[in-house]
Amino acid sequence: MLTAILLGFLFAVFLVFAGKFFKGKFSVLASLIPLGLFIYFCRFIPEVGSGEVIRQTYQWVPSFGVNLSFTLDGLSLLFSLMITGIGFLVFAYTSSYLKGHEYLDRFYGYLAAFMGAMLGLVLSDNMISLFTFWELTSISSFFLIGFNNTSEASRKSALTALGITGIGGLFLLLAGLVLGNISGTYSISEMLNMKEAIAGHEYYVIAVIFIFIAAFTKSAQFPFHFWLPGAMKAPTPVSTYLHSATMVKAGIYLLMRMTPVLGGEEIWNTTLIIVGAVTMVYSAVHTLFRTDLKGILAYSTISALGILVFLIGMGTRDTFLAAAVFIIVHALYKATLFLVTGIIDHETGTRDVTALAGLRKVLMPVAVAGFFAAISSAGIPPSIGFLGKELTYEGTLHPEVFNILLVVSIVVTKILLLWAGFVAGISPFKGKLPERFQKIHMPPLVMWLPPLLLATLGMAFGIFPALIQDNIIKPVVTALGQNPEEIHLALWHGFNMVFILSLVTIVVGTIMYFVIKPSEKLVGFISRFNPASPKTILEKLNSGFIIFSAYWTKIFQNGYLRNYVSTIIVFLVVLVGYTMIGNTKLDLDYSSLTKLSIYEIVATVILIVGVFYTVFTGSRLAAVAAMGVIGLAICLIFVFYSAPDLAMTQFSIDTLTVILFVLVLYKLPRYLTLSDYKMRIKDGIISCAFGLIVGILALEVLSEPVHNEIGDFYARNAYIMAHGKNVVNVILVDFRGADTMIEISVLAISAIGVFGLLKLRLKSSDRVK
Structure with a gap:
C-alpha cells in the first residue's frame, strides 16, 4: 500500500523532468497511473468483501509511537476506489479539457500529488501520519484551486481554502495528540479497543471538539462552508475531483473512521445532527439563488455533505447504511454534473444557466449523461439515487431517532436538491437551441465518455444493487462497528411511509423545477443578506486582525534590534522572576565549592573590565575588540574547569564573530553617537535584572543535589x-x-x-x- 500511495508523489516528481512529454498528444497517458491504482485496489474487493482487514506497518518514528501504519477495510477501500476510479476519468478528461495549456504537466503533477495524499489519508491507521497526509491534501489542493494564478479571484480562493482547511489540520493534530495521551497510542485500530476508557476520560470532550473542527472545515460544514463555492474558480477537473468525490469527503471519512472510537455519546451524535441539518438545509436553499452552473453544484455539494454528517450523527445501522450508499450516489452524479458543466463551458464559453438551452441537439451524449445524473440526484427509479434516498428516509424514520423536525428538514433538502439536479443536468439541454450555439461541435471522446460512464454506473447500480451490496456496502457498515448480516439492497421496499415521502419529494421537486427559474432577480435578492453571511463576518474579523497586527508591528516589530532584544529579555525576566517568587530556596553548601585561584580571579577581572569597556567606549572597533577579550576570558575559565572542548568552541565562535564585525563595521564612522542617558539607564536596569535572574538560577542549580x-x-x-x-x-x-x-x-x-x-x-x- 505504501508503494501505491507514493506512486502519485513519484509521478509528480517525474513530471519535473519529463513534463514536456505529457503536454502534447501523449498527455492522456498520464491517466494510466490512477487506472493502474484502481485495478490494484480492485484486487482486494473479494478479500475485504469476505470480512478480511488488510494491515501493513512500516516503522517511521517508533520512539514517538509514529509509524506508517495502513489499514484496508471496507471504509478505506470504498474511498480508495473512488479516489483512483474517478481520478482515472478526471486525468483522461483533463488531457482534452486543458489541451495545449502551457502548464498542463504542472497540473498533472498537482493532481497526482493530491491523489497520493488522499490515498495516504484514507489508508492511514496512525493519527500522526493521517494528519501528515491531511495537510498534504490541503497544500496540493491550494495549487489546484489557484492553478489559474494570473487571476486574482483564483489566488484569493486558493488562500481562503488553504486558510480554512489549514486551521482544521492544526486541530486534527491536536486531536491526535490528545487521543494519544488518553489511550497511550496513536493507532486508530488500537483505540477501538479502548472506546469506553476514552469516552470516560476528562479530555474526551476536547478530543471530540478538535475532531469536529477538523472535519467541519474540510467538508465545508456551516459556518465554514463558504470556501467551497469560492473554490469553483478552479478548472473543472479540479471541481470534479476535489469537490465531489475526494477532498471534501475527507472530513466525512474522518467522522466515519472515528465514530467507532468516539461515537455513541450525546455530544457526538447531537452535534453532528444539528450541524448536518443546518448545513444541508441552508445550502440547499442557496441553490435557488444561483445562475452559475458551478455555483449551483457547489451549494448542492455542501448540502449533500451536510446530509452525510446528519446521517453519521444519527448513529444507527440504517443511517450508516444510507450514508455508505449516498457516498457512492453523490460521487457518481456530482462528478458527472461537474464534467458536463465543464464541457458546456468549454464549448459555449458560458456557465450561465439562464443563457443555455437546446444543447441536446449538438451535444446529445453529454445531454444523456446530464439527464441520467439529474435522475440519480433527484432519487428517481431506477437510479441508485432512488435507493439512497429511500435508505435516508428509512433511517430518519427509525423509531430510535425519529423527530418530525428532522424528517421535514431532510425532505425539504431532498426536494431542493432535486430542483438543483434538474437545473444543472436538464435545463441546458432542453428547449430551443440559441443561434449562437448552433455551430457547437461534439468534444473529443475523452471528454464526453467519462461523464457518460459515471452516469451509466449510477443507473446500473440502481438496477443491479447486488453489484455493490456484498463487496462494497456491507464491509463499510462493518467498519463502522455494525452488523451487516440483514442488509439487502433493492429498489422496491414496498408501499410505506418511506415510499410516500419519496413520491412527495419527486412530485414537489418537479413542480418547483417548472415553476421556479434561476434568474438574476433571485441572485440580487439573496445578495441583500451578504453582510450577515459567515464569509462577510470572517472577512471583517480578518480586517480587524490586520489592523491590530499593524499596531502590534508598529510597537514591537519596528525595525530596531535594540527594541527586539529588550522585549525578549524583559519578557524572560518577568516570566522567570514571577515563577521564582516564593519558590527560590538557596541551600548552598559553600564548603563543597573549590577555592578561587589567582588565575580565575585574573580572568574574571579581565572579563569584567572588558564588559565595562564595551559598554562605555565610543568606538565601534574598540567595542568589538573588547567583546573579543570577553570571549577569550570565558575560554580561559572553561580551560580552568576542565572543559577544553567548550573552550575551543568558544574560541572559534568569538574569533569568527570579531572578524565578521570588523568586516561589517570598518566602513562606518569611527565614533558612535551614544544614546541618551535615559535609554542607557533603562538598558542598564534590564541587563542587571537579567543578570540577577541568571545568577540566582545558577546558584539554584548548584544548591540542588547532584x-x-x-x-x-x-x-x-x-x-x-x-x-x-x-x-x-x-x-x-x-x-x-x-x-x-x-x-x-x-x-x-x-x-x-x-x-x-x-x-x-x-x-x-x-x-x-
Missing part, C-alpha cells in the same frame, strides 16, 4: 547504542536528534532566504530610490 543517573546512562550507552565515543556529540546527533534536525531545518530555511535575497535582481522601475 544526580548522575542521566550522565551515567549516556556514558554507558553512547558507544553501545550510537557507536560514538564523544558523549556530547552522541547526545546532540542521536539521543536529541529531533532537536538537532529542527535546528538544521531552521538554518536551511534561513540560508534559502539569504540566497534568495542575494540572487534578487530588481528591475530599475521596482527599485526604491
Whole structure:
C-alpha cells in the first residue's frame, strides 16, 4: 500500500523532468497511473468483501509511537476506489479539457500529488501520519484551486481554502495528540479497543471538539462552508475531483473512521445532527439563488455533505447504511454534473444557466449523461439515487431517532436538491437551441465518455444493487462497528411511509423545477443578506486582525534590534522572576565549592573590565575588540574547569564573530553617537535584572543535589547504542536528534532566504530610490 500511495508523489516528481512529454498528444497517458491504482485496489474487493482487514506497518518514528501504519477495510477501500476510479476519468478528461495549456504537466503533477495524499489519508491507521497526509491534501489542493494564478479571484480562493482547511489540520493534530495521551497510542485500530476508557476520560470532550473542527472545515460544514463555492474558480477537473468525490469527503471519512472510537455519546451524535441539518438545509436553499452552473453544484455539494454528517450523527445501522450508499450516489452524479458543466463551458464559453438551452441537439451524449445524473440526484427509479434516498428516509424514520423536525428538514433538502439536479443536468439541454450555439461541435471522446460512464454506473447500480451490496456496502457498515448480516439492497421496499415521502419529494421537486427559474432577480435578492453571511463576518474579523497586527508591528516589530532584544529579555525576566517568587530556596553548601585561584580571579577581572569597556567606549572597533577579550576570558575559565572542548568552541565562535564585525563595521564612522542617558539607564536596569535572574538560577542549580543517573546512562550507552565515543556529540546527533534536525531545518530555511535575497535582481522601475 505504501508503494501505491507514493506512486502519485513519484509521478509528480517525474513530471519535473519529463513534463514536456505529457503536454502534447501523449498527455492522456498520464491517466494510466490512477487506472493502474484502481485495478490494484480492485484486487482486494473479494478479500475485504469476505470480512478480511488488510494491515501493513512500516516503522517511521517508533520512539514517538509514529509509524506508517495502513489499514484496508471496507471504509478505506470504498474511498480508495473512488479516489483512483474517478481520478482515472478526471486525468483522461483533463488531457482534452486543458489541451495545449502551457502548464498542463504542472497540473498533472498537482493532481497526482493530491491523489497520493488522499490515498495516504484514507489508508492511514496512525493519527500522526493521517494528519501528515491531511495537510498534504490541503497544500496540493491550494495549487489546484489557484492553478489559474494570473487571476486574482483564483489566488484569493486558493488562500481562503488553504486558510480554512489549514486551521482544521492544526486541530486534527491536536486531536491526535490528545487521543494519544488518553489511550497511550496513536493507532486508530488500537483505540477501538479502548472506546469506553476514552469516552470516560476528562479530555474526551476536547478530543471530540478538535475532531469536529477538523472535519467541519474540510467538508465545508456551516459556518465554514463558504470556501467551497469560492473554490469553483478552479478548472473543472479540479471541481470534479476535489469537490465531489475526494477532498471534501475527507472530513466525512474522518467522522466515519472515528465514530467507532468516539461515537455513541450525546455530544457526538447531537452535534453532528444539528450541524448536518443546518448545513444541508441552508445550502440547499442557496441553490435557488444561483445562475452559475458551478455555483449551483457547489451549494448542492455542501448540502449533500451536510446530509452525510446528519446521517453519521444519527448513529444507527440504517443511517450508516444510507450514508455508505449516498457516498457512492453523490460521487457518481456530482462528478458527472461537474464534467458536463465543464464541457458546456468549454464549448459555449458560458456557465450561465439562464443563457443555455437546446444543447441536446449538438451535444446529445453529454445531454444523456446530464439527464441520467439529474435522475440519480433527484432519487428517481431506477437510479441508485432512488435507493439512497429511500435508505435516508428509512433511517430518519427509525423509531430510535425519529423527530418530525428532522424528517421535514431532510425532505425539504431532498426536494431542493432535486430542483438543483434538474437545473444543472436538464435545463441546458432542453428547449430551443440559441443561434449562437448552433455551430457547437461534439468534444473529443475523452471528454464526453467519462461523464457518460459515471452516469451509466449510477443507473446500473440502481438496477443491479447486488453489484455493490456484498463487496462494497456491507464491509463499510462493518467498519463502522455494525452488523451487516440483514442488509439487502433493492429498489422496491414496498408501499410505506418511506415510499410516500419519496413520491412527495419527486412530485414537489418537479413542480418547483417548472415553476421556479434561476434568474438574476433571485441572485440580487439573496445578495441583500451578504453582510450577515459567515464569509462577510470572517472577512471583517480578518480586517480587524490586520489592523491590530499593524499596531502590534508598529510597537514591537519596528525595525530596531535594540527594541527586539529588550522585549525578549524583559519578557524572560518577568516570566522567570514571577515563577521564582516564593519558590527560590538557596541551600548552598559553600564548603563543597573549590577555592578561587589567582588565575580565575585574573580572568574574571579581565572579563569584567572588558564588559565595562564595551559598554562605555565610543568606538565601534574598540567595542568589538573588547567583546573579543570577553570571549577569550570565558575560554580561559572553561580551560580552568576542565572543559577544553567548550573552550575551543568558544574560541572559534568569538574569533569568527570579531572578524565578521570588523568586516561589517570598518566602513562606518569611527565614533558612535551614544544614546541618551535615559535609554542607557533603562538598558542598564534590564541587563542587571537579567543578570540577577541568571545568577540566582545558577546558584539554584548548584544548591540542588547532584544526580548522575542521566550522565551515567549516556556514558554507558553512547558507544553501545550510537557507536560514538564523544558523549556530547552522541547526545546532540542521536539521543536529541529531533532537536538537532529542527535546528538544521531552521538554518536551511534561513540560508534559502539569504540566497534568495542575494540572487534578487530588481528591475530599475521596482527599485526604491
